[in-house]
Amino acid sequence: MQTTLSEASRQLPRAEEAESILRSCVHCGFCNATCPTYQLLGDELDGPRGRIYLIKQVLEGNEITRKTQLHLDRCLTCRNCETTCPSGVDYHNLLDIGRAVVDAAVARPLDQRLLREGLRGVVPNPGLFKALIGSGQVFRALLPGGLRGKLPRHVVSAKPRPTMQHARQVLMLEGCVQPSLSPNTNAATARVLDRLGISVIPAREAGCCGAVDYHLDAQAAGLDRARRNIDAWWPGIENGVEAIVQTASGCGAFIKDYGHLLRADPAYADKAHKVSALARDLVEVLREEPLERLALHSDQRLAFHCPCTLQHAQKLGGAVEALLIRLGFNLTVVPDSHLCCGSAGTYSITQPVLSRQLRDNKLNALENGHPDVIATANIGCQSHLDGAGRTPVRHWIELVEDAMSSPDTGATR
Structure with a gap:
C-alpha cells in the first residue's frame, strides 16, 4: 500500500516500522474473513483492512476523531488476521503504533478514563486483586449478574509445591490475576515438571507481564513492568535456567515480544532479546519430555x-x-x-x-x-x-x- 507519512508522523519513534508495515499490506481483504468483529458487525472499519486504512490516514496527517478511536478500540488484537494474511502484515505492531497516536490526540470520555485507570490500578496488582475477589465472593449474592460472572465459580486451592531438587531448572511467571482466579494452575505445573525432573525457581519479584498497561493507553508503563521482570529474572538466567515458563498464553505472547518492544533501549535491548528467546509456553516444555513417566x-x-x-x-x-x-x-x-x-x-x-x-x-x-x-x-x-x-x-x-x-x-x- 502506497504510504506517505506526515512530517509529524516521521518524528515518531516507530515511524519507519509503521511505514514498512503499511507498505506490506496489499489490501486484499482476506483478513476480514477471519476477523471476529467484522463477522459480528459487518463494517469494513471493524475489520483489519479498514483499521489499517484508518491508521494510514492518521499517520498521513488526516484528522483523528473519536470514531477512529472507537474502531481501533473494538479490535480484540486476536491476531487471527496475521495467521490469514498472505502478505505477512505485522498487524498487531501497527495497531499498537496507531493506537498510541490516536489516544494521544483524542481525549476519552470521563467514564472510559476512570474504567481504564481502575483496571490498570487493580488487575496488575495481585494483592489488591485478591482482596477484591475475596470481597466479591463474600457479597456474591448481592452483586449484579455482570459482576458475578467475573468471579470464579469454583476455586481449586493451590496444593503444596515440591521442593527444589533437580539440576534442571526453569523460571515461571506467577502472573497477576491467576494466583487469585486459579491458584492451583502454577502449583500443578510445578508438580508435573517435578515428576519429569525439572524444578521451578521462584522469582516473586516478577509481577505483571506488562500487557494490561500496554494495551490500556499506557505503553510506557507496560514497558517499565517488562524491565522490572527482566531484572527479577536475570540472576536465574545468569545461573543457567533452561526456560522462562508461562502458563498463561497471553502473558507468554507479550513476553516473547519484549525483545522487539525494547530493541531501542540501550540498557535493556540485549537482555530483553535473551528473555524473549528463553520464554516458553508450558506446552513447548512438556512436549519435549518423556511423558510416559506421568502414567x-x-x-x-x-x-x-x-x-x-x-x-x-x-x-x-x-x-x-x-x-x-x-x-x-x-x-x-x-x-x-x-x-x-x-x-x-x-x-x-x-x-x-x-x-x-x-x-x-x-x-x-x-x-x-x-x-x-x-x-x-x-x-x-x-x-x-x-x-x-x-x-x-x-x-x-x-x-x-x-x-x-x-x-x-x-x-x-
Whole structure:
C-alpha cells in the first residue's frame, strides 16, 4: 500500500516500522474473513483492512476523531488476521503504533478514563486483586449478574509445591490475576515438571507481564513492568535456567515480544532479546519430555479451547491438543476453533456487548461434542468462558495433574 507519512508522523519513534508495515499490506481483504468483529458487525472499519486504512490516514496527517478511536478500540488484537494474511502484515505492531497516536490526540470520555485507570490500578496488582475477589465472593449474592460472572465459580486451592531438587531448572511467571482466579494452575505445573525432573525457581519479584498497561493507553508503563521482570529474572538466567515458563498464553505472547518492544533501549535491548528467546509456553516444555513417566489415566471427554495468544500470536495452534492426545485424553471436535472467545485481556470489560456475543458463540462451538470439561491455556479465557455458568472450564495442566494423581496410577495426592 502506497504510504506517505506526515512530517509529524516521521518524528515518531516507530515511524519507519509503521511505514514498512503499511507498505506490506496489499489490501486484499482476506483478513476480514477471519476477523471476529467484522463477522459480528459487518463494517469494513471493524475489520483489519479498514483499521489499517484508518491508521494510514492518521499517520498521513488526516484528522483523528473519536470514531477512529472507537474502531481501533473494538479490535480484540486476536491476531487471527496475521495467521490469514498472505502478505505477512505485522498487524498487531501497527495497531499498537496507531493506537498510541490516536489516544494521544483524542481525549476519552470521563467514564472510559476512570474504567481504564481502575483496571490498570487493580488487575496488575495481585494483592489488591485478591482482596477484591475475596470481597466479591463474600457479597456474591448481592452483586449484579455482570459482576458475578467475573468471579470464579469454583476455586481449586493451590496444593503444596515440591521442593527444589533437580539440576534442571526453569523460571515461571506467577502472573497477576491467576494466583487469585486459579491458584492451583502454577502449583500443578510445578508438580508435573517435578515428576519429569525439572524444578521451578521462584522469582516473586516478577509481577505483571506488562500487557494490561500496554494495551490500556499506557505503553510506557507496560514497558517499565517488562524491565522490572527482566531484572527479577536475570540472576536465574545468569545461573543457567533452561526456560522462562508461562502458563498463561497471553502473558507468554507479550513476553516473547519484549525483545522487539525494547530493541531501542540501550540498557535493556540485549537482555530483553535473551528473555524473549528463553520464554516458553508450558506446552513447548512438556512436549519435549518423556511423558510416559506421568502414567496418566482419564476417562473425561475434553474440548480444548486454543486461545488466540497461543495459536495466532505464538503460532502453537494444535500443540496442546497433540500433547493431550499423546497423554491419552479423549478430545472432541471444536468447529471454528480459530475464532476468538472475546476475552482478550480486559476487552470483556471495556467492550462487554461484543465480548459476550463472542463468548456465547465460542461456547456453542466448544459444547458441540458434549464434553465433560473445557480445557484452555490462558487464565483470561478460562475466567471469561467459565463465567457463563455452563460447562466447567479449567487450565489443561490441572487436568493432566488430576489424571497423574488419580488412584488408578498408584500415585498419591
